[in-house]
Each structure stands twice: as C-alpha cells, then as structure tokens.
Amino acid sequence: MPEIKVTPLGAGQDVGRSCILVSIAGKNVMLDCGMHMGYNDDRRFPDFSYITQNGRLTDFLDCVIISHFHLDHCGALPYFSEMVGYDGPIYMTHPTKAICPILLEDYRKITVDKKGETNFFTSQMIKDCMKKVVAVHLHQTVQVDEELEIKAYYAGHVLGAAMFHIKVGCESVVYTGDYNMTPDRHLGAAWIDKCRPDLLISESTYATTIRDSKRCRERDFLKKVHETVERGGKVLIPVFALGRAQELCILLETFWERMNLKAPIYFSTGLTEKANHYYKLFITWTNQKIRKTFVQRNMFEFKHIKAFDRAFADNPGPMVVFATPGMLHAGQSLQIFRKWAGNEKNMVIMPGYCVQGTVGHKILSGQRKLEMEGRQILEVKMQVEYMSFSAHADAKGIMQLIRQAEPRNVLLVHGEAKKMEFLKQKIEQEFHVSCFMPANGETTTILTNPCIPVDISLGLLKRETAIGPGPDAKKPKLMHGTLLMKDNSFRLVSPEQALKELGLAEHQLRFTCRVHIQDPRKEHETVLRVYNHLKGILKDYSVQHLPDGSITVESILIQATAHSEDQGTKVLLVSWTYQDEELGSYLTSLLKKGLPQGT
Amino acid sequence: YRDLHTFELQAPTRLIEWACGNRVCVAGYGQSNGNEILQLIPPPTLLTKETQGLCPERDFKVERGGFSERPVYSLKYVPDTSLLVTSGPPDSSLQVWQVSAEDSDVIKSVSTIAAENGTGQSWAKIATISARAPWVLHGSRLDRVQVTEVESRKNVYTAASRGSEELSNLAFLDCNTLLLCCATGRLCLADIRQPQSLAEAVSVPSAPCSEQWCMGSRNGAQGLEPSSQPVARLSSRGLLTLTDLRKTSEFLALAKARVPCPGSGAEFLCVSWAPALEGYLAISGFDGTVHVYDTQSWDSSGRDAEPIFVHKGHTFGGAGGSRDFPLVTVHTWHLQKPRTLLSAASDGSLHVWDWVQPCGKC
Numbered sequence: 036m037p038e039i040k041v042t043p044l045g046a047g048q049d050v051g052r053s054c055i056l057v058s059i060a061g062k063n064v065m066l067d068c069g070m071h072m073g074y075n076d077d078r079r080f081p082d083f084s085y086i087t088q089n090g091r092l093t094d095f096l097d098c099v100i101i102s103h104f105h106l107d108h109c110g111a112l113p114y115f116s117e118m119v120g121y122d123g124p125i126y127m128t129h130p131t132k133a134i135c136p137i138l139l140e141d142y143r144k145i146t147v148d149k150k151g152e153t154n155f156f157t158s159q160m161i162k163d164c165m166k167k168v169v170a171v172h173l174h175q176t177v178q179v180d181e182e183l184e185i186k187a188y189y190a191g192h193v194l195g196a197a198m199f200h201i202k203v204g205c206e207s208v209v210y211t212g213d214y215n216m217t218p219d220r221h222l223g224a225a226w227i228d229k230c231r232p233d234l235l236i237s238e239s240t241y242a243t244t245i246r247d248s249k250r251c252r253e254r255d256f257l258k259k260v261h262e263t264v265e266r267g268g269k270v271l272i273p274v275f276a277l278g279r280a281q282e283l284c285i286l287l288e289t290f291w292e293r294m295n296l297k298a299p300i301y302f303s304t305g306l307t308e309k310a311n312h313y314y315k316l317f318i319t320w321t322n323q324k325i326r327k328t329f330v331q332r333n334m335f336e337f338k339h340i341k342a343f344d345r346a347f348a349d350n351p352g353p354m355v356v357f358a359t360p361g362m363l364h365a366g367q368s369l370q371i372f373r374k375w376a377g378n379e380k381n382m383v384i385m386p387g388y389c390v391q392g393t394v395g396h397k398i399l400s401g402q403r404k405l406e407m408e409g410r411q412i413l414e415v416k417m418q419v420e421y422m423s424f425s426a427h428a429d430a431k432g433i434m435q436l437i438r439q440a441e442p443r444n445v446l447l448v449h450g451e452a453k454k455m456e457f458l459k460q461k462i463e464q465e466f467h468v469s470c471f472m473p474a475n476g477e478t479t480t481i482l483t484n485p486c487i488p489v490d491i492s493l494g495l496l497k498r499e500t501a502i503g504p505g506p507d508a509k510k511p512k513l514m515h516g517t518l519l520m521k522d523n524s525f526r527l528v529s530p531e532q533a534l535k536e537l538g539l540a541e542h543q544l545r546f547t548c549r550v551h552i553q554d555p556r557k558e559h560e561t562v563l564r565v566y567n568h569l570k571g572i573l574k575d576y577s578v579q580h581l582p583d584g585s586i587t588v589e590s591i592l593i594q595a596t597a598h599s600e601d602q603g604t605k606v607l608l609v610s611w612t613y614q615d616e617e618l619g620s621y622l623t624s625l626l627k628k629g630l631p632q633g634t
Numbered sequence: 635y636r637d638l639h640t641f642e643l644q645a646p647t648r649l650i651e652w653a654c655g656n657r658v659c660v661a662g663y664g665q666s667n668g669n670e671i672l673q674l675i676p677p678p679t680l681l682t683k684e685t686q687g688l689c690p691e692r693d694f695k696v697e698r699g700g701f702s703e704r705p706v707y708s709l710k711y712v713p714d715t716s717l718l719v720t721s722g723p724p725d726s727s728l729q730v731w732q733v734s735a736e737d738s739d740v741i742k743s744v745s746t747i748a749a750e751n752g753t754g755q756s757w758a759k760i761a762t763i764s765a766r767a768p769w770v771l772h773g774s775r776l777d778r779v780q781v782t783e784v785e786s787r788k789n790v791y792t793a794a795s796r797g798s799e800e801l802s803n804l805a806f807l808d809c810n811t812l813l814l815c816c817a818t819g820r821l822c823l824a825d826i827r828q829p830q831s832l833a834e835a836v837s838v839p840s841a842p843c844s845e846q847w848c849m850g851s852r853n854g855a856q857g858l859e860p861s862s863q864p865v866a867r868l869s870s871r872g873l874l875t876l877t878d879l880r881k882t883s884e885f886l887a888l889a890k891a892r893v894p895c896p897g898s899g900a901e902f903l904c905v906s907w908a909p910a911l912e913g914y915l916a917i918s919g920f921d922g923t924v925h926v927y928d929t930q931s932w933d934s935s936g937r938d939a940e941p942i943f944v945h946k947g948h949t950f951g952g953a954g955g956s957r958d959f960p961l962v963t964v965h966t967w968h969l970q971k972p973r974t975l976l977s978a979a980s981d982g983s984l985h986v987w988d989w990v991q992p993c994g995k996c
Contacts, residue, residue, distance in 0.1 A: 245674065245694040245984075248640040252692065423692075430696070431644050456738040457699035464668060464701060 037485055039208060039234055041471075042478040043448055044081035053108045054081035055210070055236065055448065060203040062183045065099045066210045066236070070110025080111045083119050085476060092121045098179045101127040102212025103196035104134045106142060113139060113156035113164040124179065125168045128187055130195025130317040132170045136161050145365050173197065190225045191215035192426050194281075194313070194320055200230055205485035207232040209440055214238070216432030219249070220285045221314075221321050225428070227440045233483040235442035238449040241427040242458050256283075256422050257290050259382065263418070264298045264353040268380035271417075273368035273395065275361030279386050279424045281314055284340055287355065291339045301343035303358040303367050343367075348374050361387055362395035369394060373413060381417035386424055430458060437466055444481045446471045489518065489525040492532060544613035550626045551598070552605045559584055561605045562595045564630050569593075572625070576618075591619055593626075636973070637988040639677075640947060641694055645670065646982040648902060648963040653711050653718075653733075656969075657697060660978065661706035663722065671700040671709065671720065671741055673733065676986070694984075700731055700741025707757050712784050713764040717744065719772075719784065725749045726758035726774040730784060747772070747787050759801050765809030775800055776816055781826060791826045796834075802848040802903075807879070815849035817900070819867060821877065833882065845869045846900030850915060852907040866929075868905035868917050874939070876929060887932035889939040893920040902963045902980075910972035914942070918962040922949035924977050926989065943989040948979040 040058040052069035065086075071079040087095045092115075099121065101109045112135075115121055127135065139161045147155050156164075171177050176186045182204060187197040191214055198211045209232045214225040263270050274280035280302075287300055314321065343356060348371050358368035363383075372394070375381045385395050397405060398419045405413045428436065437445060445462055447455060447470065459470040473479040499514045517533035519526045534541055554561045566580045569588060579587045586593040591611040598604040607626055611619030647660035658676055662669035674694045707722040716734045718741075721727070727749040732742045747770070749758070758772040762784075769790060773779035777795035782788065799816040807813050812824040823833040847870075852863040864876040864886050872893035876886040900919070908914040913930040925941040932939060948960050960981035968974035974988045 241693075243696040245641050245643060245696065247677070247692040248642065251639050431642075434644075454697075454739050456740050457696065460701065460740060461670070461699070 037206065037483050039206060039481045039483055040478055041208075041234070041236065041446055041473065041481070042085070043473055043475055044083070044085055052079065052081055052111065053102075053212075053238075053448070054111070056086060057201070057208055057210075057236075059201065059208055060182070060206050062097045062203050063095055064183075064201055065096055066199070067102055067108040067212065068099060068110075068112045068115050069105075069107040070114075071107065080114055082476070083115060092119065093123050096121065096123055097183055098123055098185070099125045100185065100199050100201070100210070101125065101131060101135070102190070102199065102210065103128075103193050104131050104138055105193065105213065106138060108212060109135050110139070110142065113160045116164045116167060117156060117160040122167065125164075126171055126177065126179075126185060126199075127168060128195045128197045128320075129170045129172065130313065130320055131197075132165070132168050133313055133316075134195065136165050141360070145360065188225070188227045189223065189320075191218065191222050192225070194222070194317060198225060198227060200227075200232065205487070206483050208234045208236065209442065210236045211238055211436065213240075214428055214432075214436070215426035216428050216435050217249075217426075219282055219426055221281050222426070223321070225436065227436065229439065229441050231441045231443070233442070233485075234444045234446060234481050235437060235440055236446045236448060237433055237436065238427070239433060239447040239455060239458065240449045241429045242433055242447070243454055244429055246429055252422065252424065253286055256384070257286070259384065259420055260287070260355060261290075261294070261296075263380070263382040264296070264355065266380055267353050268378070268382060268417075269353060269375050270355040270381070271368065271371055271375060271383045272355065272357050272386060273361050273363050273372070273383070274357050274359060275387055280357055282424060283386060284337060284357065288337050288339055296339075298353040298355065299347075300337075300340045300355045301347060301357065302337075302340050303343040303356065345370075361385075362393035363398070364393040364395065373407070376413055376415045376417050379416040379418070382420060383417055384420045384422055386422055430461070433458075434462070434465065437462065437468075441466075442468060443483070444469045444471065446473070446479060446481070448473075487525060489527050491516070492526065492528040494532065495527060495529045498529065545610060546613070546616070546619060547608055547610040548619070548623045550607040550609060550623060552607060552626070552630060553603060554605045554630070555603045558595045558597055558605060561607075562586060562593075565593065565595070565607065565626070568630055569622075569625075588622060589615065589618060591615055591622060593622075635987060636990050637986075638947060639692065639986045641984040641986075643672075643978070643982045643984050646963060646980050647978045647984070648707060649709050650964050650966045650976050650978055650984075651709050651711060652966070652969055658694075658976065659709060659711070659718070660984070661702065661709055661720065663705040663707055665705060667703050669702045669704070669706055671702055671706060671718075671731070672696050673698040673741065698733060698739045698741050700743070702729065702743075704729075708760050710760050710762040710770070712762045712768045712770065715764065715768050715784070717768065717784060719747075719760055719762060719770050721758040721760050721772065723757045726756065726772070726778070728758060728760065728770065728772055728782075745787065747782050747784075749774075756800060759804050761805045763806040763809060769806075771804055771806060771812060773801055773804065773814075776814065776820075776822070779804065779812070779814060779824070781812075791829060793824050794830045794832055796822065796832050802846065802900075803850075805849075805851045807851070813849070813851055813865065813879075815847065815865075815867065817846045817848075819845075819847035819869065821849065821865065821867065821882075823879065823882070845871045845873075846903065848900070848903045848905060850905035850907055852909070863907070864929075866905050866907065866915055868903055870900040870903060870920075872920070873936075874905070874917070874927075876932065885934050887929060888934045888936040889927075889929075889932045890936060891917060891925060891927070891939055892941070893917075893925075902961060904962075904964050906965065906967060908967050908972065909969055910967075916965055916967065916975060918965045918977060922946065922959045922962055922979060924962055924965045924975065926975075942992065945975070945977060945985070945987055945989070947985045947987065948977065948981070948983055 042056045044054040044056060052071040053067040054069055055066040057064045140158060171187050173187050173189055176184050178184050184202050186200040190196040190198045190212055196212060198214055201208045216224050218224045260270050358371050360366050360368055363369050363372055385399055398415055399421055403415045407413050445468055455472055462470045471479045495516050516527040517530050519528060519533060562584055566586050570578045576588055594608045596606050598606050609623050645662035645664060648663050649661055651659045653659055658674045661671040675697045676694055677692045705722045706720045709718060709720045711718045718731050718733055720729045728747040729743060730745045732744045756774050758774045761771045763769050768784040769781050770784050771781050775798050777798045779793035780789055781791040783790055799818050802817045803815045805813045810826050814822045820837055847867050850866045864878050867875045872891040874889045874891055878886045902919040904919050905915060905917045914928055916924055916926045918924040924945040926943040927939055928942050948962055960979040962977055962979045965975055965977035976986050978984045
C-alpha cells in the first residue's frame with residue numbers, strides 16, 4: 036500500500052522547536068525548521084542527522100517549507116542551510132520572507148554579542164540562507180518540480196503565517212503550522228477549502244484548553260494599565276518584536292481614544308518600527324476590518340502612540356512604553372526595566388512566554404532581587420504582571436479546521452500524548468478518521484489509497500458496451516482487459532491490441548488429461564460408447580463424432596487409445612485449451628465416473 | 635463584581651460538579667450521540683484564595699474527558715473512589731464511569747445500574763455518599779427510590795412508597811438519613827435503618843397555577859449537624875421556603891423572589907446554599923440571571939425579597955442576533971472562596987464570578 040511517512044524532529048510532543056519531515060510518494064519535504072528557545076546548547080536545534088547519516092541533505096530533500104516567522108518555526112534555518120548544508124529551495128510567504136531575517140539577526144545579535152556564543156550562525160549566513168528562499172502568494176499553486184506542488188492558505192496567528200497544502204500525484208498533506216480560528220483585532224481567521232488531503236498535520240498546543248474570553252483578558256489588561264497610569268506610574272510592556280505587539284497597540288489606541296487619556300504611549304525605535312512598516316506594506320494580510328478602514332485611516336498610523344527616545348525614560352509622569360526584546364533579556368527593554376524597577380508605582384506586563392534564564396522568566400517566577408552585570412543587585416519593587424494574548428487554536432478550532440479540510444487522517448503535534456487521548460478519540464469518533472500523535476524521532480506511517488487514473492481504449496469500451504447491459508443495469512460490470520504501464524501513464528486495452536503493441540505472440544495453453552476406462556472392446560467401439568453417453572448427458576452442448584475417430588464437445592477433443600500394457604483398459608485423452616478449463620474439468624470428472632452399462 | 639471570567643464550552647452543560655483536587659466537571663445534554671463529560675482543572679485564579687488580576691494561566695484545562703451516548707442530566711462523583719455516576723433520559727438507569735487511569739485521560743464507562751421496570755420513566759435524580767461503602771441514592775419517582783452499592787450494584791435499601799410523584803432532588807443528609815423532594819414541593823425524610831417510615835415536612839403553600847419545586851440542602855458543612863441546616867425549596871414561580879428539619883411542622887421562612895412570571899418552566903430550576911457564607915443562597919433557572927439572597931433577614935410572611943446581587947452576564951452572551959436569550963442551566967458555589975460562583979447557560983457559556991458585598995452590610 037502506498038504510504039506517507041511523518042517524522043517530527045521537534046514538536047513531536049513538546050512545545051519548543053517545530054521541524055517535521057514528510058515523505059510522500061517518493062518526495063521528501065521538511066516542514067519548518069525551528070529553534071528551541073529554552074536550551075543554550077545544541078539541543079536547541081532539531082536533530083538533522085536523523086534525516087540522512089552521510090548523504091547530502093540537498094539531494095535528499097526536495098524542499099523546505101516555513102510556515103511563519105516565529106523563531107520556534109524558523110530559528111534554526113540558517114544553521115540548517117549554511118552550517119549543516121542545504122542548497123535546495125526554501126518556501127515561505129512574502130511577509131515571512133521579509134520579516135524572518137530581521138528576527139534571526141536580532142536573535143543572533145543577542146546570542147552572540149551579549150551571550151558570547153561561538154557555535155552560532157553569522158549575519159552573512161542569514162543573508163545567504165535568505166537567498167535560497169522562494170516567496171509564495173496565498174492560494175498560488177507552486178510547482179516545486181514536475182510532480183510536487185504546494186499551495187499556501189491563510190492561517191491567522193501572526194502576519195504572513197500560512198498553512199501549506201503539499202501534493203504529489205494523488206496524495207496530499209496539509210500542514211497547519213500555528214493557526215487561529217477566531218479573528219482578532221488585526222488578523223483574520225484561518226481558512227482552508229475542502230481539499231480532502233490524505234493527512235492533516237495540526238498543532239495542538241491549546242487543544243485541551245478552554246480559553247478565557249478575549250474580552251475579559253483585554254478588560255483586565257486595560258484595567259491594570261489604566262490604574263497604573265492614573266496613579267502616575269509607568270508601564271513597561273516588553274514585546275517580542277512582532278506579532279502581539281501590534282494587537283496590543285491597536286487595543287491601547289482604541290482605549291485611549293475612548294477614555295480620552297492623555298498619558299503618552301511610546302513604541303521603541305528600531306526593530307518594531309520596521310515591523311509596523313511591514314504591516315502597512317502587507318495590509319492585504321490583515322483582517323477585513325482593517326482593510327476596509329484602511330482607506331479612511333490606516334490602523335497602524337497611531338494617533339496616540341509615538342516613537343520612543345531613550346531619554347524619555349527619565350521623563351517624570353505616567354507613560355506606557357512598548358520595548359523590545361520580549362523576555363527582558365537584553366537591549367532597550369532591559370535598560371528601561373532597570374530604570375523603573377525600583378518604583379512600586381510602576382508596572383511591567385509580560386505579554387508572552389519567557390524562556391528560562393531570562394530576566395522576564397525570573398521575575399515572573401517571583402524573584403525580586405536580580406543579579407545584573409557587574410554583580411549589581413537590582414531590587415524589583417515595580418509590579419509584575421503576565422498576560423498571554425497568543426493566538427492558537429483550541430479544541431473547537433481544531434475540530435472546525437478538520438471539518439473544513441476533510442482529511443482522511445489527522446496527525447497532532449505540539450502536545451503531550453497522555454493528555455491528548457481524549458482529543459484523539461473525539462476526532463476519531465466525530466470524523467471517522469485515524470488520529471496519530473508521534474513523539475520526536477518517531478515515524479508514523481499513514482497508508483493512503485490513491486486513485487490511479489487509467490485510460491481505456493475506445494475499442495475495448497465499445498466492445499463491452501456492445502455486449503449490452505447486464506441483468507442489473509445499475510450494478511458495476513466486470514470487464515477484462517490488459518493494463519499497459521508505459522511512461523507514467525496507464526492504459527487499459529484489449530489483449531489483442533496489447534500483444535500487437537508489445538510485439539508479442541499469443542501463447543496457447545492446452546491441457547490433456549488421461550482417463551482410464553475398463554472396456555475390453557475395440558477402441559472405436561469405446562469411442563462410440565463414450566459418444567452416446569456424452570450425447571445423452573450434455574444435451575446443451577454440441578457433441579460430435581468425427582470421422583477420424585475422435586469426439587468433440589464444443590472445442591474439447593476426446594480420443595481413445597488402447598492401454599499399452601492392458602488391452603482391457605482404454606485410455607481416453609481429453610484435451611482442452613485454457614479458455615475451456617471449466618468444461619474440460621467437468622468432462623474429465625464425468626468420464627472418470629465411468630461409462631454406464633448398456634451403451 | 636470583583637472578578638468575572640467568561641468561558642465558552644463547546645456544548646452547553648446543565649451540571650457543574652466539584653471533584654477532589656478542586657476539579658470541576660461538566661457534561662453535555664444534547665439529544666444526539668457524542669455528549670462529552672469533561673473534567674476540568676480551573677485556572678489558578680480560582681484555586682488560590684487571593685484573587686489576582688492577571689495570572690499566567692487564566693484558562694480551564696480539560697484534564698479528562700469521556701463520551702456518553704445519552705444526554706447527561708445529572709452527574710455525581712462517588713467520594714473516596716475514582717468513579718462517578720451519571721443519569722439521563724431515556725430511562726432511569728445509571729451509568730458508572732471510571733475517572734482516573736494511569737496512562738490515559740479518557741473517562742471510561744464501567745457499568746450500568748439498571749432501572750427497575752422503567753417504562754415511561756423519566757431520568758433518575760442521584761446523590762452519592764461513601765459511608766459504609768460507596769452508595770448511590772437514585773430514583774425518578776417517590777415510589778422508586780433506592781440506595782444501591784456502586785461497585786457491586788447490589789440494592790441496599792428501597793424506600794417505602796408514599797405516592798408516585800416525580801422527584802426533583804434527593805440528598806444524603808448523613809449516612810443514614812435521606813432527603814427527598816418532589817416536583818410538587820413535597821419534602822420527605824427517610825431513614826435507611828427503618829425502611830417503612832417516611833417522615834414528611836410541612837408542605838408548600840398551594841398555588842392557583844401548577845408550579846414545580848426543587849430543593850437545596852447544605853451537606854458536608856464542616857462539623858455542623860446536618861439536620862440543623864435549613865432546607866430551601868424553590869418554586870418555578872419564585873417562591874422560596876426554608877424549613878428546619880428539626881421542626882418540620884412549620885416554615886422557618888417564606889419569601890418571594892423577583893423573577894419573571896410566567897417562568898420558563900422548571901427544567902433548570904436550581905437553588906443552593908453558600909458553603910462559606912452563613913445564610914446566603916443563590917437561585918437560577920428563570921432566565922439568564924443568577925440571584926444571590928441573604929436569608930438571615932427573612933421571616934414567614936412570604937414577602938418579596940431583594941437579592942443582594944444579580945449576575946446578568948449570561949444575558950449578554952447571545953451569539954449574533956438570536957432572539958432567545960440564554961437560560962442559566964445550573965450554578966454552584968466555590969467551596970472555599972466565599973463569594974465566588976460558577977454558572978452555565980444554554981448557549982454553552984460558563985462564567986466564574988466573584989461579587990462584591992454592597993456597601994452598608996457586614
């Protein structure tokens with residue numbers, strides 16, 4: 036049976052780095068190439084040696100597809116393409132191609148410059164890697180080679196995130212990456228057509244969660260910000276450069292407008308300014324509402340949010356500042372944090388996940404005395420809050436997507452097996468499909484049942500229809516033909532035509548069976564007896580006694596000879612062609628019963 | 635409000651049950667196959683005593699789930715075991731489920747406790763206790779009340795028959811005493827050790843139009859003698875009676891709640907006592923609201939009572955333009971946090987709210 040093989044190299048059963056290997060109809064595709072943010076050593080990269088021990092990756096892989104710019108999906112790409120070695124095509128959407136290198140460079144700077152690591156990719160490597168990227172549009176079918184084609188679908192989640200449909204011949208796989216089935220303030224919801232893939236690979240990070248309504252989250256967030264600003268405090272929101280920052284900006288802008296607040300909101304310069312620029316550029320990737328109002332007012336031209344200057348941090352009075360990077364591990368956000376940490380009127384709101392080891396993680400765990408460079412101790416008196424606005428699909432969303440795409444099988448990544456048994460059963464029961472949950476390094480084989488198109492020769496078809504409809508015109512009719520497989524095409528032709536095309540001669544098979552009959556009389560008398568006997572029984576068949584002493588039943592030949600050693604025994608030779616097998620066997624068993632007395 | 639969290643379940647529930655470890659259980663009651671029983675872990679905000687505004691985890695997590703072929707109308711955990719019992723139409727049989735398994739998060743169906751000659755029986759109401767053994771008290775009508783041992787499915791007690799009215803609730807007051815409330819409002823006490831006897835409490839005031847009743851009793855309050863806690867009965871017209879079980883011949887209090895009339899039927903009538911606040915109870919099932927009352931000022935006059943707090947959150951649910959407002963199907967109090975309640979409605983919403991005592995009261 037043909038099969039699709041899937042091996043997660045990361046994100047099999049953990050959240051961290053996504054990297055999935057898919058083998059479909061002889062093609063090998065790598066889906067995402069992410070980095071684990073929690074490790075500082077080689078564990079952060081997927082284990083590429085699994086793919087091929089000594090072969091070249093470029094020869095083995097047909098293409099690499101990146102779903103979106105989050106580092107846990109693309110962070111290991113330069114390492115993979117430049118340090119491990121891959122020169123084939125890398126596919127991603129236009130916004131992802133534009134924003135990826137920025138994030139990679141940012142992360143590289145922090146890891147190498149600030150942390151002083153050596154085994155890491157360089158800026159040049161990022162540039163070289165991006166040269167191998169082929170950007171795709173939504174719903175555009177891209178031919179990777181003659182047999183492999185891919186198509187991107189809108190996934191929501193972050194700007195430029197896409198779900199990919201991969202097709203080889205009649206077999207197909209859909210990979211969702213991270214997606215979101217409910218629209219938010221600046222992005223729409225994921226959507227896919229009824230493509231009926233053999234396999235749907237979906238993330239399931241939030242599958243077992245019933246999420247608090249967005250309204251409540253936002254309301255609490257705004258309440259905290261408002262309270263702090265009202266009492267003259269400063270609010271620091273470290274953002275992870277792109278993604279949620281824009282969502283929060285829109286949220287605050289709308290709130291400030293509604294409540295007529297005067298405190299300034301700042302957006303730190305550099306990285307995130309460029310990000311806003313990209314959001315404006317890729318406005319078609321944002322949601323309906325933004326696009327509609329874009330003509331009157333660009334949602335990303337904020338009235339109340341201004342560019343930040345380092346000196347502003349020392350200004351007295353309330354303010355809100357969005358600064359990068361998101362985990363307070365270095366850079367401007369850390370600088371501002373150090374300035375404001377000592378005042379209990381201030382507040383820092385962490386809007387996302389913080390990797391262990393970063394200042395962000397430490398303060399969220401409750402630490403209030405931090406050791407900084409030069410062994411300085413920083414006492415944190417400011418309020419620390421956490422608010423997660425990340426956009427992932429929950430169980431209801433996953434079911435919705437499955438309902439839209441109608442896959443034959445489902446594979447879940449990014450979750451824990453034990454805790455997903457219920458979801459697995461739910462999917463299996465509701466959609467009657469098989470659901471798989473492999474661990475990292477574990478290969479799942481999915482059997483597919485592809486349709487193979489076969490051309491039937493007109494002559495053969497005409498011949499069959501000439502026979503006329505069977506007793507039950509609605510039932511499928513059995514027909515015989517010869518299947519010719521030539522040059523990737525399949526044709527069904529009559530055997531005669533096949534023989535002619537292939538230049539083969541037809542072989543005739545003939546069976547001969549010996550039946551012993553006790554009869555002391557002469558051969559021709561035995562033959563007469565046999566003839567009368569058969570004529571009497573086989574009334575529907577043409578039984579003939581030929582002048583040369585043989586009997587024919589239809590096209591079967593019966594001849595009698597005397598047994599060489601025993602004159603009392605006659606040997607009947609019954610001979611038939613392969614086509615008359617049934618009648619031949621019947622005759623033989625009939626004759627073996629012996630001749631009745633009296634004929 | 636001090637705090638309000640709104641969640642949306644994939645399917646509406648008409649039960650919210652607490653399980654050990656602060657777990658909450660909900661279940662679907664749709665007609666079609668595939669109703670889910672979900673055991674949820676509430677977000678840490680609900681587990682801690684102090685309410686935090688922004689908390690890392692604000693979501694409910696589905697810890698375990700099971701599939702039920704019939705709608706689940708009632709569910710009770712069997713204390714000290716890893717089992718739970720459910721009931722629902724079309725008959726009054728009970729389904730027993732195994733909750734925790736080492737290697738899987740699926741709640742598995744284990745056995746069925748059959749209904750007794752149940753033709754045209756409605757679904758059984760249930761209550762559980764683990765005193766001498768894990769028992770379940772069940773029955774759909776007053777003359778069909780039984781106590782069955784859960785694991786062996788053996789009958790332990792059958793109540794004497796005193797009529798065939800439909801039951802609306804039943805409860806264990808302690809390991810020997812049962813409390814039965816009929817839909818007509820009739821309240822009966824039974825002692826397992828004396829199968830023939832059935833004591834009755836003062837019946838509810840009769841009404842011109844037919845109304846249905848349900849009850850709320852306070853069980854498991856620490857260290858308090860169960861029968862000293864008043865039993866509340868609520869009618870579909872909004873009438874509330876409080877009865878002291880030691881003096882069943884008269885009402886302790888009688889009041890009328892402000893509810894829309896005529897009510898939407900008695901399907902989801904629910905009244906419950908606050909476990910951590912003396913004298914407070916909550917009612918729901920009339921519309922999309924939950925009312926909280928302080929009964930300490932009530933007397934037997936049957937006057938209108940003013941709620942201390944009304945939760946209206948579910949009325950704002952209404953997904954996109956539907957004319958029907960959601961109906962609150964059930965509510966329950968948080969076991970430790972005194973003013974926190976959970977309520978669910980027919981549109982699938984699940985709210986967790988913490989109300990603030992209005993000024994002027996202690």
